[in-house]
Structures are given as C-alpha cells and as structure tokens.
Amino acid sequence: MIYGDKNLGVIVQNITGRQGTFHTELMNAYAREVGGRGVVAGVAPGKAGKEVHGAPVYNTVKEALREHDATASVIFVPAGAAGDAIMEAAHAGIELAVVITEHIPVHDAMKAIAYAKLHDCTVIGPNCPGLLSPGECKLGIMPAHLARRGNVGVVSRSGTLTYEVVDELTRAGIGQSTVVGIGGDPVIGQTFVDVLARFEEDPQTKAVVVIGEVGGNLEEEGVRSTNLPVVTYIAGVSAPPEKRMGHAGAIIEGGEGDARSKVRRLAALNVPVASRPSEIPELIREVL
Amino acid sequence: MKLLEYEAKRVFAEYGIPVPKGAVIRAPEEVAAHMEDLGDGVVLKAQVDVGGRGKAGGVLMADKATAVATARELFSREIKGVPVREVLAEERLPIEHEYYVSIAVDRSSKQPVVLFADAGGVEIEKMAAEDESAVRRVVVSPLLSDIPPFLMRELLGDAPKELAPVINSLYHVFQGKDAMLAEINPLVTTARGVYAADAKLIVDDNALARQGITVNRDLSEREREAEKHGFSYVELDGTIGVIGNGAGLTMSTLDLIEFYNGRAANFLDVGGGADQERVMYAVRLVASMPKVKVIVVNLLGGITRCDEVAKGIIAAGVEPTVIVRMAGTNEEEGRRLLAECGYRMLESMDAAVRAAMEVAE
Numbered sequence: 001m002i003y004g005d006k007n008l009g010v011i012v013q014n015i016t017g018r019q020g021t022f023h024t025e026l027m028n029a030y031a032r033e034v035g036g037r038g039v040v041a042g043v044a045p046g047k048a049g050k051e052v053h054g055a056p057v058y059n060t061v062k063e064a065l066r067e068h069d070a071t072a073s074v075i076f077v078p079a080g081a082a083g084d085a086i087m088e089a090a091h092a093g094i095e096l097a098v099v100i101t102e103h104i105p106v107h108d109a110m111k112a113i114a115y116a117k118l119h120d121c122t123v124i125g126p127n128c129p130g131l132l133s134p135g136e137c138k139l140g141i142m143p144a145h146l147a148r149r150g151n152v153g154v155v156s157r158s159g160t161l162t163y164e165v166v167d168e169l170t171r172a173g174i175g176q177s178t179v180v181g182i183g184g185d186p187v188i189g190q191t192f193v194d195v196l197a198r199f200e201e202d203p204q205t206k207a208v209v210v211i212g213e214v215g216g217n218l219e220e221e222g223v224r225s226t227n228l229p230v231v232t233y234i235a236g237v238s239a240p241p242e243k244r245m246g247h248a249g250a251i252i253e254g255g256e257g258d259a260r261s262k263v264r265r266l267a268a269l270n271v272p273v274a275s276r277p278s279e280i281p282e283l284i285r286e287v288l
Numbered sequence: 289m290k291l292l293e294y295e296a297k298r299v300f301a302e303y304g305i306p307v308p309k310g311a312v313i314r315a316p317e318e319v320a321a322h323m324e325d326l327g328d329g330v331v332l333k334a335q336v337d338v339g340g341r342g343k344a345g346g347v348l349m350a351d352k353a354t355a356v357a358t359a360r361e362l363f364s365r366e367i368k369g370v371p372v373r374e375v376l377a378e379e380r381l382p383i384e385h386e387y388y389v390s391i392a393v394d395r396s397s398k399q400p401v402v403l404f405a406d407a408g409g410v411e412i413e414k415m416a417a418e419d420e421s422a423v424r425r426v427v428v429s430p431l432l433s434d435i436p437p438f439l440m441r442e443l444l445g446d447a448p449k450e451l452a453p454v455i456n457s458l459y460h461v462f463q464g465k466d467a468m469l470a471e472i473n474p475l476v477t478t479a480r481g482v483y484a485a486d487a488k489l490i491v492d493d494n495a496l497a498r499q500g501i502t503v504n505r506d507l508s509e510r511e512r513e514a515e516k517h518g519f520s521y522v523e524l525d526g527t528i529g530v531i532g533n534g535a536g537l538t539m540s541t542l543d544l545i546e547f548y549n550g551r552a553a554n555f556l557d558v559g560g561g562a563d564q565e566r567v568m569y570a571v572r573l574v575a576s577m578p579k580v581k582v583i584v585v586n587l588l589g590g591i592t593r594c595d596e597v598a599k600g601i602i603a604a605g606v607e608p609t610v611i612v613r614m615a616g617t618n619e620e621e622g623r624r625l626l627a628e629c630g631y632r633m634l635e636s637m638d639a640a641v642r643a644a645m646e647v648a649e
Contacts, residue, residue, distance in 0.1 A: 018561075019561055019591055023591070026617075079494065080498075100591070102559075102560055103494045104494060105466055105492050105494045105495035105498070106393055106466070106468065106492045106494065106495075107430065107463065107466050107492065107495065109398075110393070110398060110399060110400070110430035111430045111431060113398050114398070114399065114429055114430050114431050115431060118431075129590050129591070141590040141591045142590055143588070143589060143590055143615075143616040143617050146615065146616065156536070157536065158534055158535065158536020158537065159534045159536065159537075159560070159590055159591075160532070160533050160534030160536060160537035160587075160588040160590060160592075160616075161534060161536030161537040161539075161540050161588075162536070163537075163588040163590060163615070163616055164537055164540070164588055164637065167588075167615060184535055184536070186393055186395050186468075187393060187395060187398050188398070189398070191395075191396070191398075211536070213535070213536055213539060214539070216395040216396075217395075217396075218395055218396065221396060233540075235536045235537075235539040235540040235543060236539040236542075236543065237543045237546065238539075238542045238543050238545075238546040238552070239539060239542070239555075240522070240524070243522050244493070244520065244522075245520070245522065245535055245538075245539050245555060245557075246520040246534070246535025246536075246538060246539070246555070246557035246559075247535040247536070248493065248494060249395070250535050250536075250539070256413075259543075275547060276540070276543065276544050276547055276638070277540060277637070278636065278637075278638050
C-alpha cells in the first residue's frame, strides 16, 4: 500500500458539513472493520466542542493536532475556502492532504499546492475521491465494499469510473494494493508520475491500472516514467472538442488532449489500452 | 470563459499594457466617426470567438476613403460560420518587430508557464513543432506576484528589455483575472513603444463569480440551466439518453454506446452528492428531448447515494424507458426502492448499455 496504513491518524476539515459528517461515519466504519485508527478529530471554524461520530471538533487544524496524533487530513471545505484549508493543514504539520472539494479556482489550487510543497505536505486532489488501501485505510469517499486487497494499483483522474474499474477487478478475482483518485481538475497535487513513483517503491504492487480521460497529456507522462507493468484506459473517445465533459480538466483544447491521440501515443509505447472498462481485468492478467 | 479581443484589451489597458487606439462598432457607418481619432490607416477586426480569425477573413485593412465599405464587407461575412456582430476598429501600428508571449496553466508542473517567441503573429503550436528552440519557456511559482528578473532574462534572451514590463503586467493580468490563458500575439515593438496588437484572455470557469461574470457565454442556454442545477450537460445527436454520476464514468458510458455502434443523445453528469431533486430534474431534462428513446442511468455511489438517486428517478416519472445500473453507497436501499416501482436494473454497465441499445432499435 502507498500513502499510509491502518495506523494513519486522520482529521476531517469541515467535518460538520453534510458530506464531511456522512463520510466521517463511513471512514470510521471502515477503520473499525480493518482495525485502523480512522478519523480521530474534525475541524470546523466556530464549532469547537461538538462531536461528529465520536470525533471531537476543533476550530483550527493546529488545535486539533495539539490534542491528537494525526498526519493526514481529508478536506470537504467548500470551493471558495478550500485553498485556504489546504494551506492551513500544511502549515499545521499535516503531511497528507486529500482534497475532495470540486470547483476550486485553479489559481487557488496552484497556490495551495505550491505552499503545501514548501511545508512537505503531499496534496491529493482537488476534485478527487481520495484513496483506499483495502484492509488498511480509506481516506475520502470511495465505496470500500467494492475493493479487495491484492497486488494491483489503480490510479485515476476520475471518481466513479475508478469504482467501476475496481468493481470489475474484484469480480474477476484481482485485488488492489491502493486505489488513488488523483482528481479531475487541470491542476492537481499528485499526478500520475507521482503516484506511479510511489507504486514502484511499494513491494505489494505488481502492476498498475492507469485510468485517464480527455485533456492534457499527464497519462502519457506517467506511463513513460514507470518501470511497472501498466494497463491503461482513456475515457472520452466519443467526446466532442472544446466541450468541457464534466471535469474542469476534461476538455480538448486547441486540438490537444483528445482521447484517440492519447490512445495512439500510449499504444506506441507498447502499453495495453483497454477499449472499455470490462476489458481491464483480462489485460491486467496478461501483464502480471 | 473566453473574452473577446476588445474585452481582453480593456483588461490589459487597466493593468497598464499599451494597446492600440481603437473603438468597437456595431454597424459599418459607425466607423466614420472614429477615423479622425484612429488616423488614416485602420485595421478592422471581427469580434468573433474563433481561432485563425485572420486567415478566415476576419481582419481587413482600410483607410479613410474605404473604411465604411470595408466595414460593410466585414459585417456581411461569417467567420468560420460565426456571424460578425461587433468589429474592433483600430489604428494601424508602425510595426518594427512582432513577438509572441503567453501565460497559461501548466498541468505538468502545476504552475503558471510563460511562453515567448521572437516571431509573433503565427500559430505558436506550429512554430514549436517546427523548431522547438524558437519558443522559450519558463515556469513561475504561483506564490510570486511578479516574474523574477532572472526568469525574465532567460525568457527574453536577446529580445529588447522594454518587453519585460509588459510581460510582467501580463502576469498580473493572469493572476488578477483568474486566467487559464493570457496571450499577446503579436506583441509588437514600434518607434513609439511596445503594444499588445492582439489579446486573448480565458477566465477559469470556477472563478467567474469572483470575477464578477454572471453569465458564462461559452455555454448554451440549456447547458447554463443544467449548471444552475449543479450538473454538467452537453447535448449530442443520438437517441440514447445518458445520465451518469462522475465525469469519467459518464464519458465512459458514452464511449461504450459508441463501442456498440449506438449514438448517445447527451452527456449528463449529475455531479457529486446529487440529491433527489437534482436527479429528478436531470431525468426530466433528458426525457424532454424528443429524440430520446431510452435513458440509461449509470450510477456508482461514492459521495452520491444510490437511494437518493432512486427516489429522484421515481419522482421524475418520465415516459421513455429508464434502465438503471447502480452500485456503491446505499446501493441496497436504492435497488429496493426501484424494484418496488418495477424499474429494469442491470448488473453491469455493459449489460445496461446493451439493453438500452435494444430498446433504441
């Protein structure tokens, strides 16, 4: 597994919000199931003294960390304040910030990610589902029951499409080491390159599924950077140009970043490219 | 959202970037009133949001005698299918040299990237493809509020130093206006100084509100309506309506329809954490397109709960067949609700798409 195991202490920023509360419960249920620590505290400015599913609430990240041993934060703070929340976490000593929030202005994301880097804080997301290491820990919103422990890493720009692929793998009897949703925005903290580098150092991971989509060329960059066997899938082969397909980052601009040319370039690197998610398990078996 | 050239130039001028004297006209005759101010030679530029505007006939030269006739000609044209409603009439600059400069968001380094070339007025992608060294490139930390002089020297090389303050001002525009792209092509030197002869500015859609932009012109009315309800929507030309949650899964569902030689009617991502009402509205919107024969709902709950989606589908109560595939958060409750109302549910997205194809045929 990468980014953390069951001993990871987690806080949730904006724990009193609807999604923060709901997913704190699910993260803690998972932690109980695997014997992990789960969410040890929450942050919500002005709400200190409350409790959410057993996690005490503090006004600031700094105050939460004074009382609790935690190194990771899952951020559900609304878009306008999320950049600030990332910087607050990094400044207070959080080492891993998982940012679920969608619609963060890209300039806020660039600044927060650069600031976090100065404080040695790794940022996953924004606009991501977080990560799940089956049997170890869950940070974010992935539906854990679809996953099963194993030796295939999954890294993806999507949320739900990732669950789809995990479901396909599990049904085919192929377990996962860690599933990472890196986010659908143009600027994200951890890119394919960063996650693949971690997988390469992880003894549990023997092969990786890379799930990309239209926009940019980060998939190709990632695949070029790793020595691990990789299977890829690119969503958006039927996407029209210059139309934003849901994700802020999923747009074919100036004739660049379309799925077909990505598929061509990946195939030219001799990397198997699945034409639909249900083909992935078979292709993974071939490279394992 | 893309700004038009004259809008971008107004922004540039606010930030101290010299732009040519100009006036926006909405009828050919209006140009006459500006000729005295603009001088004898003018450039008439169609204000349309298309790339390669010059080559497509959207930029015409004129003088005092021909200005109105030339403007009339330009207003009668369609530039790559877009009618000309506004024209920017500008003074013609005594250009000595043309350069290219742009600042964009670099996905790879997660920082602003500044591109500069000694030749302007051409397509930068082509120039870079032909000769990589022709385009210089520096990334700037987003934590800095100016381009540091050492990076500016690296960027400019032997180009005149007087370009530096203009490029730095462009960086201020980029940061201050939440730009995805700020471009000057060409950036020109004249005996009177440096000018932005053209201007391009794309504002981050996620920052429109704080930039005071209330209407995203890049979206159709239906797409804006969908956005108001919290989901992304793109209209396509097939017969199979698609509702998914998450952009990737929804795109993948469209791809799968194409894989089986079908045609999707739309892309609709209900977005993270969609509640009953949002789903109901989504189903009704897709069902309202007369061409839609069947709707596939492909849902994998994470932040979105299957039971909320099920309630939304049931509440919509639409005419075309709705085929549902759902898994994930609160899956059992969602399935139970739909089963009670007799909805057809399938185990995999492949099976759901194939079932929809049968109905559509």
